[in-house]
Amino acid sequence: MAVKGSFVAFDFKDYLQQKDYVGALAVLEFGQCDHLTRVDRLLWTAYCAVRLKHYNRSKEVYLELLSGKHEDIPPETGLYLAIVYFYLGSYLEAEKSALVVLEDSELKNRLLLHVARALDDETKVAKYRQYLRSSKQDELSAAAIELYRRHYKETADIYEMMIAEEKDDLALNVYLAECYFKMDCYDLSLEALSVYSKVFPDSTTVANIKACNVFRLCDAKAAQEVLETHCDEKTIQENELIRHNMAVFKEGEKAIKVFPNLLERVPEARLNLAIYYLRNGEIQAASDLLDAFDGFCPHSHVVLGMLNTLIGQVKRSEESLAKAQSHFQSVGNSPSECDTILGRQCMASSLYLLKEYEDALIYLGELSLIFLNWDFPFYSIKSYFGNDDPFNWNYGMALAASGKFDEALEVLQTVSHESFKRDLAYVLWMAKCWVASGAPEKAWECLDTDDNATSYEVLQLIANECYKIGGHQFLYSARGFKALFDIDKFPDYLNGLIGASVGFFRHLMVKMNGSAMTRVDLDDLTEVIEMLETSSSPKCRNIAKTILGWRTQHA
Numbered sequence: 162m163a164v165k166g167s168f169v170a171f172d173f174k175d176y177l178q179q180k181d182y183v184g185a186l187a188v189l190e191f192g193q194c195d196h197l198t199r200v201d202r203l204l205w206t207a208y209c210a211v212r213l214k215h216y217n218r219s220k221e222v223y224l225e226l227l228s229g230k231h232e233d234i235p236p237e238t239g240l241y242l243a244i245v246y247f248y249l250g251s252y253l254e255a256e257k258s259a260l261v262v263l264e265d266s267e268l269k270n271r272l273l274l275h276v277a278r279a280l281d282d283e284t285k286v287a288k289y290r291q292y293l294r295s296s297k298q299d300e301l302s303a304a305a306i307e308l309y310r311r312h313y314k315e316t317a318d319i320y321e322m323m324i325a326e327e328k329d330d331l332a333l334n335v336y337l338a339e340c341y342f343k344m345d346c347y348d349l350s351l352e353a354l355s356v357y358s359k360v361f362p363d364s365t366t367v368a369n370i371k372a373c374n375v376f377r378l379c380d381a382k383a384a385q386e387v388l389e390t391h392c393d394e395k396t397i398q399e400n401e402l403i404r405h406n407m408a409v410f411k412e413g414e415k416a417i418k419v420f421p422n423l424l425e426r427v428p429e430a431r432l433n434l435a436i437y438y439l440r441n442g443e444i445q446a447a448s449d450l451l452d453a454f455d456g457f458c459p460h461s462h463v464v465l466g467m468l469n470t471l472i473g474q475v476k477r478s479e480e481s482l483a484k485a486q487s488h489f490q491s492v493g494n495s496p497s498e499c500d501t502i503l504g505r506q507c508m509a510s511s512l513y514l515l516k517e518y519e520d521a522l523i524y525l526g527e528l529s530l531i532f533l534n535w536d537f538p539f540y541s542i543k544s545y546f547g548n549d550d551p552f553n554w555n556y557g558m559a560l561a562a563s564g565k566f567d568e569a570l571e572v573l574q575t576v577s578h579e580s581f582k583r584d585l586a587y588v589l590w591m592a593k594c595w596v597a598s599g600a601p602e603k604a605w606e607c608l609d610t611d612d613n614a615t616s617y618e619v620l621q622l623i624a625n626e627c628y629k630i631g632g633h634q635f636l637y638s639a640r641g642f643k644a645l646f647d648i649d650k651f652p653d654y655l656n657g658l659i660g661a662s663v664g665f666f667r668h669l670m671v672k673m674n675g676s677a678m679t680r681v682d683l684d685d686l687t688e689v690i691e692m693l694e695t696s697s698s699p700k701c702r703n704i705a706k707t708i709l710g711w712r713t714q715h716a
Contacts, residue, residue: 601637635665
């Protein structure tokens with residue numbers, strides 16, 4: 162800061178030290194910078210514009226410098242212009258501008274490497290990657306390439322090595338925290354963030370990553386509170402990424418206002434808008450949004466898998482179900498995801514759709530450590546989900562489909578959301594599990610519904626499943642067939658009633674083995690007789706007459 166008379170003249174570098182680029186830019190444009198040449202002033206102006214993300218303005222300044230109107234232009238100015246083109250997404254222009262600079266340098270190589278990555282030119286990526294050296298900037302570029310490829314463990318290794326060598330560079334801990342988050346190591350991510358936040362507690366970047374970790378570890382409300390604590394409303398509205406995440410944390414509130422405007426700039430916005438549509442039953446809207454959309458990351462494959470699963474179930478499309486299985490399998494088999502919670506959950510979903518329920522349980526179940534003739538221990542993921550209804554739904558269904566009915570009951574009873582509990586599949590599997598577990602009276606309680614179509618399906622299940630088990634369950638089978646016959650005079654239901662009634666009668670005869678009937682047995686047999694007598698079938702009435710005569714003799 163320079164003092165002239167009674168006026169205070171600020172040097173633009175004072176603002177740069179405070180990272181006040183708006184102030185620095187104001188001094189460069191309107192203040193006195195007599196000590197700077199015209200070229201230096203333009204260079205600093207372009208620099209401040211870049212830091213403020215005013216890339217178009219910075220581009221205009223660099224083009225002015227390279228127009229031939231100025232002398233003593235630094236040779237790397239063309240690279241600065243190329244960097245601005247890169248930030249603007251004009252990758253071909255960035256490559257062209259960088260190649261015009263004849264002198265090779267680490268900066269030029271790094272820029273061309275990232276341009277090649279952005280253009281998905283793996284040949285050039287390999288070419289420029291081999292020229293990276295051991296400088297800090299080159300190591301950061303190597304880490305960025307690994308991160309883009311979703312090689313999170315390799316990226317974390319680079320950052321950990323750099324942190325060990327440069328403990329004063331606290332920003333490296335933020336980069337490491339992002340890797341840990343991608344690896345589902347949320348506690349480690351928060352620990353890395355704390356190193357930076359102790360010195361810079363007001364960082365919105367740290368607040369955003371912290372909120373994402375809290376979202377995974379706790380819930381959406383807790384994540385929302387993190388952002389609201391560290392970011393004012395203006396920051397939330399102006400920062401696209403934070404605005405996007407806040408909409409996610411609010412479980413889709415204002416999704417229609419937020420996500421569509423971010424489709425071209427935040428890749429996750431398209432996926433989250435699709436999830437919003439799916440949650441609201443708008444399957445066609447989600448399908449239209451993701452039409453011709455290729456999975457670019459594991460989560461995109463998950464959303465595409467969810468979409469095709471729903472389409473397959475609604476339209477009974479085997480083709481859609483096969484697509485869903487393929488999407489889930491691609492994540493489960495991915496080297497970067499196979500050891501993550503998401504990867505194992507996707508592999509379970511893939512196996513589930515293939516109806517390989519026993520294998521799906523390996524990924525879903527509560528076994529703490531198992532070996533499957535592999536060279537490494539395999540951990541299940543149940544402990545990470547607690548009372549998560551969708552997880553317990555799928556886990557319970559897989560248990561039931563594998564014949565583990567008692568375990569299935571224990572899991573399915575933890576499902577609390579009414580929309581799940583009213584679903585026909587849930588009701589039927591609960592009824593089947595109760596029957597298989599020897600509690601047909603509990604299965605009968607599943608009929609307590611206002612949905613006649615569901616009741617009809619449950620009656621069919623109880624009637625047939627109890628008939629298969631036999632014994633005392635013949636009574637519930639008879640009840641089921643009687644109720645079905647009263648609704649629909651289908652001959653098979655009448656035959657089912659006769660078979661179940663005779664089956665129960667024989668069960669009592671064997672059970673008594675010469676002893677007297679109990680009061681409960683007598684009441685049950687009386688109920689069977691009444692069902693036969695009121696069936697309006699001569700055959701049923703004759704059987705009822707026979708059973709009644711036997712009851713009179715043995716009561």
